[in-house]
Amino acid sequence: TKQKLWGGRFTGKTDPLMHEFNQSLRYDKRMYAADIIGSIAYSKALTKVGILTKEEETKIVEGLEKVRREWEAGTFSIQPDDEDIHTANERRLSELIGPLGGKLHTGRSRNDQVATDMRLWLLGEVKDITEGLKGLIRVMVERADKEKDILLPGYTHLQRGQPIRWSHLLLSHAFSFSADLQRLRQLIPRISVLPLGSGALAGNPFVVDRDFLAKELGFESVAENSLYGVGDRDFVVEFMMWASLSMTHMSRMAEDLIIYSTAEFGFVTLSDAYSTGSSMMPQKKNPDSLELLRGKSGRVFGNMAGFLMTLKGLPSTYNKDLQEDKEPLFDVIDTVSACFKIAEGVIATMEVHGDKMRQALTMDVLATDLADYLVRKGIPFRETHHISGRAVALAESRKCQLNDLTFQDYKTLSDKFEEDVHKVFDFEASVERRQAIGGPSRPMLERQIAVLRKELQK
Numbered sequence: 001t002k003q004k005l006w007g008g009r010f011t012g013k014t015d016p017l018m019h020e021f022n023q024s025l026r027y028d029k030r031m032y033a034a035d036i037i038g039s040i041a042y043s044k045a046l047t048k049v050g051i052l053t054k055e056e057e058t059k060i061v062e063g064l065e066k067v068r069r070e071w072e073a074g075t076f077s078i079q080p081d082d083e084d085i086h087t088a089n090e091r092r093l094s095e096l097i098g099p100l101g102g103k104l105h106t107g108r109s110r111n112d113q114v115a116t117d118m119r120l121w122l123l124g125e126v127k128d129i130t131e132g133l134k135g136l137i138r139v140m141v142e143r144a145d146k147e148k149d150i151l152l153p154g155y156t157h158l159q160r161g162q163p164i165r166w167s168h169l170l171l172s173h174a175f176s177f178s179a180d181l182q183r184l185r186q187l188i189p190r191i192s193v194l195p196l197g198s199g200a201l202a203g204n205p206f207v208v209d210r211d212f213l214a215k216e217l218g219f220e221s222v223a224e225n226s227l228y229g230v231g232d233r234d235f236v237v238e239f240m241m242w243a244s245l246s247m248t249h250m251s252r253m254a255e256d257l258i259i260y261s262t263a264e265f266g267f268v269t270l271s272d273a274y275s276t277g278s279s280m281m282p283q284k285k286n287p288d289s290l291e292l293l294r295g296k297s298g299r300v301f302g303n304m305a306g307f308l309m310t311l312k313g314l315p316s317t318y319n320k321d322l323q324e325d326k327e328p329l330f331d332v333i334d335t336v337s338a339c340f341k342i343a344e345g346v347i348a349t350m351e352v353h354g355d356k357m358r359q360a361l362t363m364d365v366l367a368t369d370l371a372d373y374l375v376r377k378g379i380p381f382r383e384t385h386h387i388s389g390r391a392v393a394l395a396e397s398r399k400c401q402l403n404d405l406t407f408q409d410y411k412t413l414s415d416k417f418e419e420d421v422h423k424v425f426d427f428e429a430s431v432e433r434r435q436a437i438g439g440p441s442r443p444m445l446e447r448q449i450a451v452l453r454k455e456l457q458k
C-alpha cells in the first residue's frame, strides 16, 4: 500500500480536507526544475562523502532527468498522496529507479530543500524581471530621445509651474525605474545564499561539502547558520518590498498618463491596443491598461504586507506557516512581469499631442523667469519674486497674459526693467537656460539619455 513519505510513525489516516489544506503541489510545481537541479547537486555531494557510489549517483541523476522531462512534456502524473513538489519528485524518482531513490534524501530535509528551491527559482525569475524592466526603460528612453522638441507645462500640486520638455518628464519616470534596476541587482547577493546542507535544522552529519554545493548551484555564498538557513524568508519579503516600490513608480507614472489622456488635458491618446470601451456609453475609450497598472500596485503591496504578517511572531527555524511564502511571491512575480510588458506596450504605442501640450503653456509659467530676469539686473530674488507677482496680478486684473503688459507697465513695477524684457516670454529659451545638470535643456536631456543607456548596458 502507498504511504506518505513521512508515514512511518502514523497509524491514523489524514482527513481528506486536511490533505487538501496541507498540499502545496498545485502551486509549488512551478519550481519543479529548481527542485531537480538541487537534488542532482545533492546526489553529487553525497557521492563525495561516500553515501552513494558513482554508479548509484549516475542512476539517481538519470532518474531525476527523466522526472524533469516528464514535467517539461506535461506527462508527469500527479498522485493523490503527493504533498508538494519535493515529495512528488522523490516519489516519482523511486518509481523509476526503485529503492535506491530512497538514498537521495540522506541528511537532507524538505526544510533545507524548499528554502534552496525557492532561492534558486527566484534567482532565475530575477533575471527575467531584470530583462522586462530594461525593456520598459528602453522604450521610455527611445521615446524621450525622439520627442525632445515637445514642450509642456511642468506641474506641482497639479498646477502649472514652469515649462519643461515632454522628454524630461518621461525620463523622470525612467530614472525611478533605473533605480529599481540597481536595487534589484543589490538583492541578488542576499537571495544567493545556500541553505542546502542545513538539514531539518541542526546541520548535516554526513558533512557534505556545502561550498561544493554552492558552486554547483551557482550560489554566491553558504548560509553560515543552519537554523537561519531553514528559517529565513527575508529574501522573499525583500523581493516583494522591491516589487512594491517599483509598482509604486509604475502607479505614479500611470496616474500622470491617465490625467493626460483626459479630454480636459488631451496630451496623450492611448492606442486602441491598450484601451477598452464601455458596455453602455458608446463614445468611451478608457485607459484600462494604465488603471490596472495603478491598481496592481495595491495587490503587490498587499502580498508583501500579508507575508510579513505571517513571519511576525514565528518561532525559530521551519514552521509550516512558511509554506505561505509561495503564493504571494508567485503572484508578485506574475504581476510585475505582466506590468512591465504592458507598460512597455502602452508607452511604445501611445500618441503624444505636442500641439495640445504647447497650448497648455500660458505665459504665467514664465513668472519665475521674469523674477530671474530682474535678478540678473542686480535685485535680490526675494524682491524680484514680489515684483513678478505684482506683474501676474496686474495681468490677471486686465484679463491678459504677462507678455500683453506694456513696457510702461513693467517700468511702473520696477525701473530695472528694460526693453529686453520681452525676451523673457519665450518657452524654448526658458527651458534652454536650464543648463545645470538635471535640467530640461537639450544638452542635459542628452546627458540623461546617455546615463540611462549606460545603466541598460550593465
Ligand code: ARG
Pocket (backbone or CB within 6 Å): 024, 028, 084, 086, 110, 111, 114, 318, 320, 322, 323, 324
Ligand atoms: N511544502 C513545504 C513548504 O513549502 C515544504 C517543507 C515542508 N517541511 C516540513 N517539514 N513539513 O514549505
